[in-house]
Amino acid sequence: MGEVEEVSGTPIKSSKALAPTKVTLFGEHAVVYGKPALVLSIPVYVEVETERADEFSLESGPVSLNKLSLIIEEDEVRLSGEARGEVLRYFSYILESLNIIGIRDVRIRISSPLPVGAGLGTSAAVTVGTIAAASKLNDMSLTKEKIAELAWEVEKRVQGRASPMDTSASALGGALLIRRDGEKWIREKITINEVPLVIGLFKKRWTTGELVARVAKRLTEYPFLNEIIEVIGDLTMEALNALESGDLAKVGELMNVNHGLLESLGVVTKEIAEAVHAVRMAGALGAKVSGAGGGGAVVALGDNVDEISAAFKAVGAERVLVIRRLSRGVEVR
Numbered sequence: 001m002g003e004v005e006e007v008s009g010t011p012i013k014s015s016k017a018l019a020p021t022k023v024t025l026f027g028e029h030a031v032v033y034g035k036p037a038l039v040l041s042i043p044v045y046v047e048v049e050t051e052r053a054d055e056f057s058l059e060s061g062p063v064s065l066n067k068l069s070l071i072i073e074e075d076e077v078r079l080s081g082e083a084r085g086e087v088l089r090y091f092s093y094i095l096e097s098l099n100i101i102g103i104r105d106v107r108i109r110i111s112s113p114l115p116v117g118a119g120l121g122t123s124a125a126v127t128v129g130t131i132a133a134a135s136k137l138n139d140m141s142l143t144k145e146k147i148a149e150l151a152w153e154v155e156k157r158v159q160g161r162a163s164p165m166d167t168s169a170s171a172l173g174g175a176l177l178i179r180r181d182g183e184k185w186i187r188e189k190i191t192i193n194e195v196p197l198v199i200g201l202f203k204k205r206w207t208t209g210e211l212v213a214r215v216a217k218r219l220t221e222y223p224f225l226n227e228i229i230e231v232i233g234d235l236t237m238e239a240l241n242a243l244e245s246g247d248l249a250k251v252g253e254l255m256n257v258n259h260g261l262l263e264s265l266g267v268v269t270k271e272i273a274e275a276v277h278a279v280r281m282a283g284a285l286g287a288k289v290s291g292a293g294g295g296g297a298v299v300a301l302g303d304n305v306d307e308i309s310a311a312f313k314a315v316g317a318e319r320v321l322v323i324r325r326l327s328r329g330v331e332v333r
């Protein structure tokens with residue numbers, strides 16, 4: 001009789017995830033209330049490296065993270081220390097959601113080509129990327145759907161309310177129609193021809209959580225504004241038809257309408273409003289804010305890239321990104 005052999009693979013020492021960001025073409029904010037949204041996963045990646053180490057550490061270039069300590073009491077994971085904004089809350093929930101208590105001695109390194117908070121789903125990309133890389137390090141094989149689900153839980157806890165839009169885009173990639181059917185959320189991959197997009201980046205002055213709360217307050221104060229939420233959902237479905245039939249002029253027109261409705265929800269700053277008008281004057285077929293607003297990103301549709309880029313720069317854009325293709329979702333190495 002043969003010996004029973006115990007086979008154990010060599011533990012992985014480090015892993016790296018590339019998690020894409022997104023641009024919202026239609027439906028942000030309304031999607032939080034279950035209305036459809038159209039989101040594109042873009043090849044602008046947040047890179048997350050995880051490595052087994054002697055003690056826990058978290059590093060991210062643009063964020064200074066000092067005196068970090070990880071406190072674990074039963075199922076609750078708390079990260080304390082000095083860091084900007086919501087970084088510690090995001091990471092406490094990420095670590096808790098992974099329940100990676102067993103790998104408390106991990107070094108996490110984030111590098112992002114975007115500012116911290118951009119209207120381009122940097123929060124979702126950081127979350128998806130960390131969950132993907134840390135789970136691989138811990139030899140857990142998670143599907144992209146599971147990564148999206150865990151990351152969405154984190155966004156919900158940090159933001160108070162959140163749709164699965166950004167986390168689905170980062171995990172699954174492509175162009176997605178996100179909608180709710182009763183209690184169930186549907187993430188539908190859609191096939192679209194190339195959409196020429198130019199994105200202008202401006203300082204985002206509030207977090208998504210604050211902006212989602214602002215919209216909720218407005219809807220409570222003026223319940224008739226719920227009709228705006230409905231209309232955003234309707235125009236998203238109309239835009240989907242236009243996109244699928246390649247009618248870019250109509251897509252642009254509907255982007256402009258969507259922007260106006262977001263403005264009436266109180267999430268558009270003067271700087272963003274000026275940028276939207278400047279790129280329209282420069283010949284964009286349409287332009288709107290992407291993401292939660294309060295500054296952040298403006299997405300313009302049009303292939304006159306030079307004119308649109310120049311218009312963005314003239315009104316003070318910190319960066320201009322030209323998007324020609326979509327990303328395929330999170331990749332782990």
Ligand SMILES: Nc1ncnc2c1ncn2[C@@H]1O[C@H](COP(=O)(O)OP(=O)(O)O)[C@@H](O)[C@H]1O
Nearest residue numbers: 060086087112116117118119121122123207208
């Ligand atoms: N480079 C980064 N390093 C660490 N955390 C980041 C980074 N970029 C974004 N984040 C996280 O995302 C949060 C910003 O989220 P949010 O306001 O939703 O911006 P966005 O519109 O880009 O998703 C930050 O407070 C931080 O927790």
Ligand SMILES: C[C@@](O)(CCOP(=O)(O)O)CC(=O)O
Nearest residue numbers: 029119120121162163291292
């Ligand atoms: C406003 C919202 O619809 C999108 C937020 O996008 P971002 O975090 O600004 O990239 C919130 C959500 O869908 O959870």
Ligand SMILES: [Mg+2]
Nearest residue numbers: 121123124208
């Ligand atoms: Mg976000």
